[in-house]
Amino acid sequence: MTNSSQTALSIHSISMSYGANKVLDGIDVSLEAGKVLGLLGPSGCGKTTLLRLVSGLLLPDEGIIEIAGRAVAAPAKGIALPPEQRGLGMVFQDYALWPHMSVAKNVAFPLEMQRRSGAECRDRVAKALDRVGLGAMAERRPSDLSGGQQQRVAIARAIVAEPPLVLFDEPLSNLDRELRECMVEELSDLVADLNLSAVYVTHDHGEALTLADHVAVMRGGKIEQLACPDELVSNPATVAVADFLRLGCLLPADRNGDGWQVEGTSVRLPDGPVASAKSTLLLPERAMRLGSEGPAQFKARVLRAQTRSTGHALTLGIEGTNHLIRLVSAQRARIGDLIDISYSPEELRWFPA
Numbered sequence: 001m002t003n004s005s006q007t008a009l010s011i012h013s014i015s016m017s018y019g020a021n022k023v024l025d026g027i028d029v030s031l032e033a034g035k036v037l038g039l040l041g042p043s044g045c046g047k048t049t050l051l052r053l054v055s056g057l058l059l060p061d062e063g064i065i066e067i068a069g070r071a072v073a074a075p076a077k078g079i080a081l082p083p084e085q086r087g088l089g090m091v092f093q094d095y096a097l098w099p100h101m102s103v104a105k106n107v108a109f110p111l112e113m114q115r116r117s118g119a120e121c122r123d124r125v126a127k128a129l130d131r132v133g134l135g136a137m138a139e140r141r142p143s144d145l146s147g148g149q150q151q152r153v154a155i156a157r158a159i160v161a162e163p164p165l166v167l168f169d170e171p172l173s174n175l176d177r178e179l180r181e182c183m184v185e186e187l188s189d190l191v192a193d194l195n196l197s198a199v200y201v202t203h204d205h206g207e208a209l210t211l212a213d214h215v216a217v218m219r220g221g222k223i224e225q226l227a228c229p230d231e232l233v234s235n236p237a238t239v240a241v242a243d244f245l246r247l248g249c250l251l252p253a254d255r256n257g258d259g260w261q262v263e264g265t266s267v268r269l270p271d272g273p274v275a276s277a278k279s280t281l282l283l284p285e286r287a288m289r290l291g292s293e294g295p296a297q298f299k300a301r302v303l304r305a306q307t308r309s310t311g312h313a314l315t316l317g318i319e320g321t322n323h324l325i326r327l328v329s330a331q332r333a334r335i336g337d338l339i340d341i342s343y344s345p346e347e348l349r350w351f352p353a
């Protein structure tokens with residue numbers, strides 16, 4: 001464990017059960033000050049439980065949680081600080097704004113809880129609202145704002161007391177897709193400008209990869225991989241990570257002579273860095289191109305073609321099999337066409353079976 005004030009959050013060997021159901025199992029993760037940790041994973045993997053343990057809404061069965069070097073939960077030592085003594089900022093999915101209070105009153109709440117003077121409250125609220133671009137809306141009611149603006153009020157309230165750590169619990173999931181895409185970028189800039197230390201829970205991998213410096217991909221109460229976004233995308237540690245991040249096509253393969261054969265196909269691949277007789281290989285979407293110009297190819301049939309703003313979204317079937325490949329291509333292709341797909345063998349990733 002570390003006591004450095006440079007560490008915003010340190011989670012050590014945390015476990016937690018609901019009755020006989022162990023929902024978190026030996027979680028270890030730490031976060032440097034000024035960085036964002038994304039907690040990403042499918043429904044039920046334990047992200048919200050972990051966030052609640054950090055906030056103090058739940059207590060762990062085992063382990064230690066430190067915020068800015070101070071132990072806030074350590075059952076073995078009888079330490080269990082309630083949420084109000086952890087001094088955290090929190091932003092929730094449903095904004096959790098008080099409808100009968102003005103925007104300024106909502107934002108002032110954490111400072112009033114700390115019994116700050118009226119002048120200090122007014123000054124800090126005005127600064128926080130300016131930072132989220134809502135300086136002109138201080139006297140409005142939350143109901144007179146759009147969903148995106150309400151979420152910015154919630155962010156202003158979370159940062160007004162300059163907490164050592166801000167917790168975001170799926171803050172954009174109530175917004176429609178267009179607004180969400182806009183807010184992800186805004187939020188990412190805001191978090192960087194404010195130099196916030198934050199934990200950001202989401203099941204949307206695009207959000208996590210955009211916003212977080214490090215992402216913990218969770219599965220079944222454990223961290224499957226903890227890495228920066230680039231590393232996760234280029235070197236997923238497991239099939240589950242590659243699958244959850246939808247990095248490309250996962251294919252079962254059998255060792256065959258000095259190479260590999262994709263199960264049920266005539267597609268042969270060069271040797272990979274696994275010793276087992278069977279493996280799953282990832283053919284990343286970004287490694288594939290339409291046409292036969294690349295270093296290696298195979299044939300696939302176009303099953304579906306949809307026009308998107310970014311290109312043509314194609315679903316292809318490796319000829320004569322049920323293996324599907326999805327990719328977005330600048331080139332058009334017609335349903336039923338048999339086309340060549342090129343790829344770079346060095347971009348394949350292998351997982352022992």
Ligand SMILES: Nc1ncnc2c1ncn2[C@@H]1O[C@H](COP(=O)(O)OP(=O)(O)OP(=O)(O)O)[C@@H](O)[C@H]1O
Binds near residue numbers: 044048
């Ligand atoms: N109050 C509770 N009582 C019993 N089991 C619970 C309770 N809250 C959560 N669980 C269980 O704990 C596990 C983890 O739940 P958690 O809410 O942390 O998952 P999550 O990853 O946040 O999922 P989601 O994305 O759907 O919110 C799940 O199996 C869930 O059913």
